[in-house]
Amino acid sequence: MKKEDYPKKVLTLDKQITQLKDRGLVIDDDEIAKNYLKNISYFRLQGYWWEFQIDKENHKFVEGTNFNDVINLYTFDRKLRLLLFDVLERIEIALRTKLVYYPSLELGHWWFEDKNNFFVEDFFNESVNEISSHFLYYFVKINYS
Numbered sequence: 001m002k003k004e005d006y007p008k009k010v011l012t013l014d015k016q017i018t019q020l021k022d023r024g025l026v027i028d029d030d031e032i033a034k035n036y037l038k039n040i041s042y043f044r045l046q047g048y049w050w051e052f053q054i055d056k057e058n059h060k061f062v063e064g065t066n067f068n069d070v071i072n073l074y075t076f077d078r079k080l081r082l083l084l085f086d087v088l089e090r091i092e093i094a095l096r097t098k099l100v101y102y103p104s105l106e107l108g109h110w111w112f113e114d115k116n117n118f119f120v121e122d123f124f125n126e127s128v129n130e131i132s133s134h135f136l137y138y139f140v141k142i143n144y145s
Contacts, residue, residue, distance in 0.1 A: 016042050024061035025049065025070075033067050040074065048074045 011019065013034045027033045037045070050056070051073075052065040102133060103111045112131060118124035134137050 011042075013037050020067070023053075023059050024063065024065065025052075026064065026066040028066065036067075036071060042069065045070060045074060048077070 010071055014030075016037055019028050020033075049061070049065075049070045050062050052069060054060055054062045073102055103117070105118060107114070113128060115121060115124045118127075
């Protein structure tokens with residue numbers, strides 16, 4: 001497969017900083033900015049500075065926009081994402097626990113193997129097949145590997 005030429009050149013960290021400054025972004029400390037670019041990347045951060053650009057075609061920044069504004073937005077987004085993932089994990093585990101606990105309490109340990117406990121037979125067949133294959137895989141792996 002022939003690779004197409006990509007029109008943009010790879011820029012060093014110093015050239016990335018120069019380009020951002022030329023576009024109007026205020027950078028108080030080049031070394032700190034380089035560290036962020038090295039560890040987060042220009043490509044990822046551009047999604048955050050996009051909102052600070054007054055001329056999106058030429059990538060010109062609103063006057064007075066500081067690199068710290070971009071990092072603050074990135075940090076806020078990162079913390080929000082981590083918080084949401086934490087909450088979603090707790091919801092998922094609580095839901096899965098209840099989906100197993102209550103039917104087991106009412107119908108016994110093997111409730112999921114009785115098709116009368118399901119409204120949709122296809123769902124029952126798929127569920128039993130998936131559970132059985134996982135059970136067998138882990139049973140064999142744990143006991144015979």
